[in-house]
Amino acid sequence: MKTTYKQRLSLYFFLIFALFTIGIIVFEQSRETKFRTEALEEKLDAYTGIIQASMNKYTESPQQAIDSLSGLLPENLRMTLIDRQGNVISDNAVGKKILSENHAERPEVLQAKTNGKGSHIRTSATNNQKYLYYAKRTNNYFIRVAFPYDIQVHDFLKSDNLFLYYILVLFVITLLLINYVADRFGKSIKKLKEFALGENEPEKIQTEFPEDELGVIGRKIVDNYKQIKEREKEITLEREKLLQHVHSSGEGLCFFSADREVGLYNGLFIQYLNTITDESVSDPTILFTDTSFVGISDFLSGAVISENYYETQINKQGKHFNIRVNVFEDRSFEIIINDITKQEKTRLLKQEMTSNIAHELRTPVTSIRGFLEIALEQSVDAEAARNFLTKAHEQTIVLSELIQDMSLITKIEEAPSTFKQEDIHLEELLHSLKEDLNELLSEKNIDFQWSNMANVIVRGNRNLLYSIFRNLTDNAIRYAGRDITITVNKYNEDKDFYHFSYSDTGIGIDDERHLNRIFERFYRVNEGRTRDTGGSGLGLSIVKNAVLFHKGTIIVKNRAGGGLEFLFKLSITG
Template sequence: MKFNYKQKIFFSFCLLITLFAGSIIFFEKSEAKRYKTEALEERLNVYSSLIYRSLQKKDTFDIETINSIISSFPRNLRVTILSHIGDVLFDNTISKDDLKLENHSKRPEIIQAQKKGSGSDIRISTTTSEKYLYYAKQYQTLYIRVALPYNIETKEILKADNIFLYFIIILFLIAILLVYRLSNRLSQSIRQLRDFTVNQQSSTRAIKTNFPDDELGEVASQMVDNYKELKHSQSQIALEREKLLQHIHTSEEGICFFTASKKVEFYNGLFMHYLNIMLDKKSTNPAVILTDPLYSNLQEFIQAPENNGYYETKIERQGKQFNIRISIFDDNSFEIIINDITKREKTRLLKQEMTSNIAHELRTPITSIRGYLETIKSQNLSTEQNQYFIDKAYNQVINLSQLIDDMSMITKIEEVPQSFDFEKVSISEVIEEVYTDFKEALQQENIELYNSVPENCLLKGNRNLLYAVFRNLVENTIKYGGNKAHIYISCYNEDEYFYYFSYADEGKGISGDEHLNRLFERFYRISAGRTRKTGGTGLGLSIVKNAIQIHKGTIIAKNRIEGGLEFLFKIKK
């Protein structure tokens, strides 16, 4: 049977109080019995003294005198007179003729009397076969022994008073009651604490607690507060862990965690995807990265007894480039992260190429401007000649300014496309604005612009970017199309989501389809009239393509059967 905390306290205190009360009762009864026994012995001593005094008055041993004095004593009092060697001289319970008893010198009370002068004993008499309380006292030449039968009457005399017993019992019951209340109070905090922990496990609701205002209650309250704080911390940790796992699953990095013993703890699907791209044979075990020879450098780092806790390497496989990083934690567990850096590397190379191209493109106008200015400075030219070289230098400055503007725009389109605000834009109005700005240049080349885009062709876009699209297309025709390269702009189709446009000219077109796919690359030029001499920056069509892509569209270039070049593109409404 299992006892609870309250029962253990109650029974423990009850046992302690019972032992204490029993000890007191036992001690008190023993002392009371001893006290009453001494009082009775004192009474028997008086009897023996009276008998001895009566015998002293007579010079001889007179039985009649003894009987006369005994007659005044209690009737059941037994009187025995012994010689100094223990022979029985007189016994009032035995007739004179039958007075032939054994020597009493070995009786306990006689032995005590020999040593102390008096002695007592309770035992059954060998003479009368009755139980007596004996008292013997030694005198000069004899022993006088008096005895009372140890019957109910004598027992009652020696019996302790029950008043003290009743008092102890009452105190015992009061103590038990107090112990019960005390154990109930002490166990209240424990019981509530137990109920709190049990109910908290099976219930999501907050459990109310009302602990006593004492030290144990304070401890219990503190434990409950600590438990609530711990549960809150655990829920927060679980929530953050769930967030972390969701982040890992949706991350664009392949991530795998390993224990210190190199066991897989957690990984996402992208980690296995990247591994299988690099491996010759497909695998479903992330730990293959710790055994395959392809990752030997990584494995050597992990096995090294001393390392800085971080290692990074690159692997190129299947036309892709991967960056692999490993971080070792304080408990020797570690994580391995794989990134597909193919696009990033291409972007880096593209930027490197673009930087080189920009330097190359800037060098030409700057060199020309320098040459013109040096000519003006070093030679004595006429006013007309000076003006000629100044105009040449000015035109190169305009080209340089246009190049810088185009580079700024394409950089902004690629790196911060979100910076462009979108609004309702009329494509027909944008085309008319471009026509107005380039009307003079078009007339110089005898080019007509035919705009058949309806006025209700509205879409949500950035007006400046849409203007740049048509401006660069028109500029491209003016510079490379040649004389009378008439322009035709139309919206030839639309659906629920897109407008479909055609921009065509009657220019020279492009000889060779191999150039069409590269037409939108930065600084890409082809022969047959498309050189720097025409003044282009080499970025116009690249701006067109990127601006259309920002509007969720696409563009392609094709040669027309009738001659010239046609651009087909779509823009989201």
């Protein structure tokens, strides 16, 4: 059974005080016994002095000296004369019988030989009676006296028990005080134990401690515990936030200790790792041995890492990855893998578009500059100058249309929420389009018609829907040829989409390799054809972006009977 703190404390105090008390009792008893013994020995020494005085008087007869004292000394006092050789000269306990046994080796005689006097308690070999012997050395003899060790002598030598009783009472009182002190300490320790073993939610802790040093310690422990619990909650919350961030991050994240042991990581990190290593792995530490990550391994294996940041790029499986390493103060580190394929493609696309825009702007700007320079010359007549200004004006229109088309594409891609959406009747929109292009259609004898468009209502932006059909029609007017038919047909619908076909009976595109790129910005099937016919080169790109805005898709193909056919779908509900 496990003892309590109070029990152990009481036991320790009890043992200490018990040993102390026993020591005091033993010391006091021995001192009192020694004192009483010395008092009795002094009395016996006085008797030996009387005997010695009598012997000095009766020098010729020692026995007569002893007999002369029979009435003066106590009746039970045994008196013995022993010569220097240990022979008994006289002993009143045996009368005139001379003892033949030598007494030189008696303890009291041996002490007297050495110290001049000696004492001893033992049973007499002569009469088998227990005596307290006392011997004293004189010039010629050892004078030995003895009292029978009876109850009277025993009681005289026995120490007084009053002090013992006093010590025992004091011992009991002290035990009670010890128990009281131990109880006070025990209560404080018990409360600390209950506190340590309890649930101990900080807001539920109501432990009260006594107003003493242990109470101060207890309250301090509770306060520190509350602070630790609060810090634990904060750390747990921050860890949960970190876990949520790691697992929901759009980047591959993995944390490593200074010994390269894996900590937290997300699934995207493993996915990117598998793509780069071309292996199916689930252990992030493979990057320390794979040759694709040799730069990272060299950086982390440096004897002294002077920099806390390292970045590199890896191209694998047609994808571009940006990899960053951040080293923390404790030499742990994180590795971040980011798929930048889309950004890289966007960068290349922007680079290509910038080049194309510069190329497209160069022609009208150069033309405008040339026409204006010629018109400003004094040798040019008024009619020629007007002709050059007219051509410059036409080029500004081309330039304006190009800028408008570029702005429209940018707005569709980057700010689609700015376009207002409403219910649009497509048949009404086609009527409006035909009226706007009637002159151009008549000029090239083009028949523009549609079918199955009654009650077709699309939730979308009117301007963008108009631009889809306008740019497709402009494209057919410019490039399909004369005497053709343009047909718009709603050939299918489901609960989410209308499916349309836009076709012409023109010349089509002979090399079908161009069909996959026809929606790219500034792409030309025939170099110079767009400029010759006045187009910006962005019409079909606008068509594709407008269709995508309405959650649709679009493809193009050559018709079996000649011409092009565009197949696209538009969301009904927007």
